[in-house]
Amino acid sequence: MQVLLLNSFTVTSAIGVGLEPTLAALRTQRSGIARKHWETVDLNTCIGEVEGLDDFVVREDLKAFDCRNNRLAQLGLEQDDFSQAVQNVIKRFGKERVGVFLGTSTSGILSSEIAYRHRDPATGKLPADHDYRHTHNSYSVADFVRHYFDLRGPAYVVSTACSSGAKVFGSAQRMMASGLIDAAIIGGVDSLCLTTLYGFNSLQLVSADPCRPFDAQRDGITIGEAAAFILVERATNAVSGDIVMSGIGESSDAHHMSSPHPEGLGALAAMQAALQMAGLQPADIDYINLHGTATQSNDAAEDKGVTALFGAQTPCSSTKGHTGHTLGAAGAVEAIICALALRNDFAPGGVGTQTIDPRLACHYLLSNIDQPMRHALSNSFGFGGSNCSLVLSRVVA
Amino acid sequence: MNALQIHVDGIGLLGPGLFGWTQSCDVLTGKVPLTLTPAQLPPVKALPPAERRRVGVPIKLSMAIGFEAARNANADPSQLSTVFSSTGGDCDNCHNILETLASDDRAVSPTRFHNSVHNAPSGYWSIATACMEPSTSLCAYDATFAAALLEAATQANHSGKPCLLLAYDTAYPEPLYALRPIPHVLGIAMVLNPVNTPASRALLTLKLGTSAATTMPETDLEALRTRIPAARGLPLMQLLAKETSGSVVIEYLDALSLAIGVQV
Numbered sequence: 309m310q311v312l313l314l315n316s317f318t319v320t321s322a323i324g325v326g327l328e329p330t331l332a333a334l335r336t337q338r339s340g341i342a343r344k345h346w347e348t349v350d351l352n353t354c355i356g357e358v359e360g361l362d363d364f365v366v367r368e369d370l371k372a373f374d375c376r377n378n379r380l381a382q383l384g385l386e387q388d389d390f391s392q393a394v395q396n397v398i399k400r401f402g403k404e405r406v407g408v409f410l411g412t413s414t415s416g417i418l419s420s421e422i423a424y425r426h427r428d429p430a431t432g433k434l435p436a437d438h439d440y441r442h443t444h445n446s447y448s449v450a451d452f453v454r455h456y457f458d459l460r461g462p463a464y465v466v467s468t469a470c471s472s473g474a475k476v477f478g479s480a481q482r483m484m485a486s487g488l489i490d491a492a493i494i495g496g497v498d499s500l501c502l503t504t505l506y507g508f509n510s511l512q513l514v515s516a517d518p519c520r521p522f523d524a525q526r527d528g529i530t531i532g533e534a535a536a537f538i539l540v541e542r543a544t545n546a547v548s549g550d551i552v553m554s555g556i557g558e559s560s561d562a563h564h565m566s567s568p569h570p571e572g573l574g575a576l577a578a579m580q581a582a583l584q585m586a587g588l589q590p591a592d593i594d595y596i597n598l599h600g601t602a603t604q605s606n607d608a609a610e611d612k613g614v615t616a617l618f619g620a621q622t623p624c625s626s627t628k629g630h631t632g633h634t635l636g637a638a639g640a641v642e643a644i645i646c647a648l649a650l651r652n653d654f655a656p657g658g659v660g661t662q663t664i665d666p667r668l669a670c671h672y673l674l675s676n677i678d679q680p681m682r683h684a685l686s687n688s689f690g691f692g693g694s695n696c697s698l699v700l701s702r703v704v705a
Numbered sequence: 706m707n708a709l710q711i712h713v714d715g716i717g718l719l720g721p722g723l724f725g726w727t728q729s730c731d732v733l734t735g736k737v738p739l740t741l742t743p744a745q746l747p748p749v750k751a752l753p754p755a756e757r758r759r760v761g762v763p764i765k766l767s768m769a770i771g772f773e774a775a776r777n778a779n780a781d782p783s784q785l786s787t788v789f790s791s792t793g794g795d796c797d798n799c800h801n802i803l804e805t806l807a808s809d810d811r812a813v814s815p816t817r818f819h820n821s822v823h824n825a826p827s828g829y830w831s832i833a834t835a836c837m838e839p840s841t842s843l844c845a846y847d848a849t850f851a852a853a854l855l856e857a858a859t860q861a862n863h864s865g866k867p868c869l870l871l872a873y874d875t876a877y878p879e880p881l882y883a884l885r886p887i888p889h890v891l892g893i894a895m896v897l898n899p900v901n902t903p904a905s906r907a908l909l910t911l912k913l914g915t916s917a918a919t920t921m922p923e924t925d926l927e928a929l930r931t932r933i934p935a936a937r938g939l940p941l942m943q944l945l946a947k948e949t950s951g952s953v954v955i956e957y958l959d960a961l962s963l964a965i966g967v968q969v
Binding site: 404420432451463466467469475478511561577 | 756802813814821824828832853855862863881960
């Protein structure tokens with residue numbers, strides 16, 4: 309058993325809360341990135357913010373988990389009847405047989421960032437109401453979701469920087485193949501915080517303007533936030549029209565902590581492994597959702613990896629110009645974007661990009677193309693040289 | 706409930722009074738008493754000097770236990786997929802970034818930032834060993850050891866190839882120490898192999914359930930077990946040190962636990 313059925317999925321990002329506005333934004337090539345003031349940030353940059361989180365109230369019995377990241381998680385869970393789909397799966401399999409594997413890079417660290425501004429001047433202690441375990445700790449978001457549904461199965465957070473939200477597909481697949489679970493809530497949740505805004509800025513990787521993936525003038529990322537959830541189970545009874553994850557490939561660059569292998573070798577290995585698992589040839593892929601962060605080095609390395617395997621024909625784009633780079637959620641967000649593209653028979657064009665870098669050879673889309681869609685590949689690469697590629701496919705009878 | 710089986714080929718262990726697998730066996734079998742002397746973390750010779758200077762405790766610790774486990778398993782580290790796991794990652798580094806962000810000058814050091822990702826030890830390990838195999842990095846708060854053991858066992862079985870599990874925790878300084886009081890640095894690594902080879906020391910059978918976790922009769926070891934998430938694996942280490950078949954239960958999430966049968 310290798311193929312995972314996407315029973316249900318939902319995504320909330322700067323381009324919309326839930327699938328309908330997300331699809332509309334893709335259809336109209338609308339970006340959710342804006343130049344705006346956020347928190348106490350004094351950097352000249354744009355962000356992909358999910359509106360309304362400051363006033364969002366988490367469920368009463370989960371108050372201990374209250375932080376921006378878990379508010380975003382709950383907002384996401386409440387869209388597209390996702391929670392109902394989870395309840396149905398619990399009825400079929402039992403609470404013990406549903407896993408929770410979520411990606412995040414910074415979890416609810418914003419809570420500790422704020423708490424550190426309010427230390428007791430005499431003792432240095434943090435405010436008494438600061439709850440490290442349920443907010444800041446990396447596991448917090450999976451803990452929150454597990455308690456949200458009162459699940460009793462295995463759970464953990466994958467935190468491999470910007471590949472986290474893709475790698476959870478592998479965790480669910482392996483757990484299911486081993487017979488430990490029958491279904492899993494997977495995905496990624498990452499929210500705006502000072503650590504990533506100032507941290508990426510210190511590496512001079514943040515653009516002052518909305519990011520321009522694969523553009524000749526690209527000059528860095530725009531940080532966004534998102535919650536993306538996918539309910540997966542075995543694809544044994546998949547029917548025509550269903551979306552499945554048919555392949556996943558994971559690799560390590562073994563090159564550098566914060567820049568990719570210049571020839572895209574790690575990326576190439578991940579893409580090859582994903583195709584191999586899916587039993588597909590490069591020509592079978594109808595669209596590639598690139599990692600496409602809009603840094604000089606990522607886009608150049610990824611282009612080399614993609615063209616080495618696919619040549620220059622396969623339509624591809626980055627949707628980070630729509631959502632911003634949602635870091636630990638990006639892999640899950642973009643898997644869902646691929647699922648929407650497969651369902652609706654179109655390949656989304658990127659936004660923000662004006663002039664494609666002539667040094668880059670892949671077939672980068674600046675506008676949507678309507679075409680029959682059967683298989684899409686999604687790339688996610690992270691700091692530490694962590695690479696993950698997914699193949700999403702539409703089942704045809 | 707289905708069971709999952711995996712061979713243990715090699716072990717690495719470092720912690721207070723636990724200085725590598727051979728010496729730790731003497732402590733775990735009661736031949737020598739546990740002294741809470743901090744483990745000396747060797748310099749990371751496998752990294753280039755420029756990188757070596759930048760690494761904090763979790764990277765030194767994971768390198769030390771990872772190389773020990775691979776050596777004891779006669780395994781080539783460049784060929785092993787890896788599962789890194791820690792409840793808090795680099796706690797010193799995190800504290801330093803939080804202090805910087807709360808100050809008037811928020812200029813975070815670029816090195817501190819890229820070392821802040823939970824998978825930093827995995828990134829440095831892959832560079833040090835020239836390993837391009839899959840690697841993941843997990844957290845499940847106090848349940849991190851059991852979560853990582855499950856992930857590594859399923860990874861190895863699914864790929865048909867050995868997988869290196871690394872579980873390591875470090876301490877936060879104050880003020881976060883008060884909220885997450887992990888008193889000592891401790892790490893456990895195991896090379897897990899789906900294939901029975903001459904390197905196999907024991908066959909583990911993993912099963913999820915709700916049995917109570919195994920406690921350790923030695924109060925000093927029990928104190929480590931309960932206070933350091935990675936040390937939740939110590940009852941398993943004790944059984945492996947004794948080279949006797951048996952079973953232990955390791956706590957996982959809430960009422961859920963991981964029962965481990967050990968067959969030597």
